Amino acid sequence: MLPKELLTDFLAVALFVAVGVVFAVVPLIISSLVARRSSGVTRDETYESGMETIGSAWIQFTAAYYIYALIFVAFDVDVLYLFPVAIAYGGYAIRDLVEVVVFVGILSLAIVYAWCKGVFEWQPKK
């Protein structure tokens, strides 16, 4: 069983999320009730600046930044670990400082490595 305060926290967040959903859905419902309905062949065509739609958008597409995304995943998880450290920081003589320096140092090596590997250079596609 959760402590009462914590339970109230969770329920309050849940309440706010639920009301957020209701608040988003209600205008949509009102809108679908009052809005005039149009008709025509091109009504629900995909918009492409007035031209006829050419094919689907669900094709293979180069997300040229995928290597950034990989470093990001590693980084984001590491940054996550720093949050509890930041809370507890200062309670120990020198140990926490050393550990933070080591941790952030190794983290920084990832950027140095990516930089040397030329991840941050964008070449136009030939």
Add this chain to the structure above:
Amino acid sequence: MTETVVAAAGSGWLRIIIGLIVVLLFSQLNALFLVWLERKVAGHIQLRPGPMEVGPHGILQTIADGIKLVGKELITPRSADRILFVIAPVLVFMPVLVAFLVLPFDQHLIIRDMNVGLLLIFAFSTFSVLAILLGGWASNNKYALLGAIRSVAQNVAYEIPLLLSVMSVVLMTHSFRFSEIVAAQHRFWFIFLQPVAGLIFFIAATAETNRAPFDIPEAESELIAGFHTEYSGMRFGLFFLAEYTNMFIVSAVAASLFFGGWQGPFGFSLGLPGLVWFLIKVYILLFVLMWFRWTFPRVRFDQLMNFSWKVMIPLSLANLLVTAVVVKLI
């Protein structure tokens, strides 16, 4: 006066319910006001008056626009992924109210002063990029897809400097609780102690809210309307509403983390109540965000990524280390 009202509301569920009602009213009014303000600021920067017809100086223009949006038909493109397309605008609006649960409007005007306040806001702010990705992909529209891809790229680049700059502040306060973070700035606002973190936070926050010069997911002059090209009527309205409410949240977090929240400069309150101080700071920051949008040209995709990884992240890591050392020395 606020003290008696807050005391009467107690700390239990009554407080949460009253807070919810106030937040609902406030977030709507705030969005209406901000949209009007944005158009006014844009107008005056471009040497034109902006909206003038509906109400004095066009103050009622946004209400008229809102009513018009409700009257517009909700069109779902034939080739779109129907379910995701419908969910996305709801998903983008869903988390915005949660942030108000922990934002400190005054010393006692916090609906629920949670011990994870700051984390809660960052956790829920991630939903907006998810919703943009869903909406952009589900539209099955090339512009929308490009916008969605760029939005993810932006998030990948700016989430980390944002978190690292916040971390520097948390290292000094040892708390995610907003009341404690603000109280720690009683004498000196953290913008004086952490100017680098403050600057990085503000730049990253501008990017996180997709505001110019980082508005490449929308980029109306190249991508029509970016991720919400296919959204019309109230669905577009929800994206819009969420964007302006998110702007308020980001400015409010910046004001609480770096500009002393409800406190006056250097411990002088100058007789103004905390709520007034807080709102003054937030709206000044919001004005700066708008000022950015109408004076800076948009950055290019690769410039955006590289600026983050080559400048902002190394700088925020260095700042974190310096903070860690200085905190030890004092």
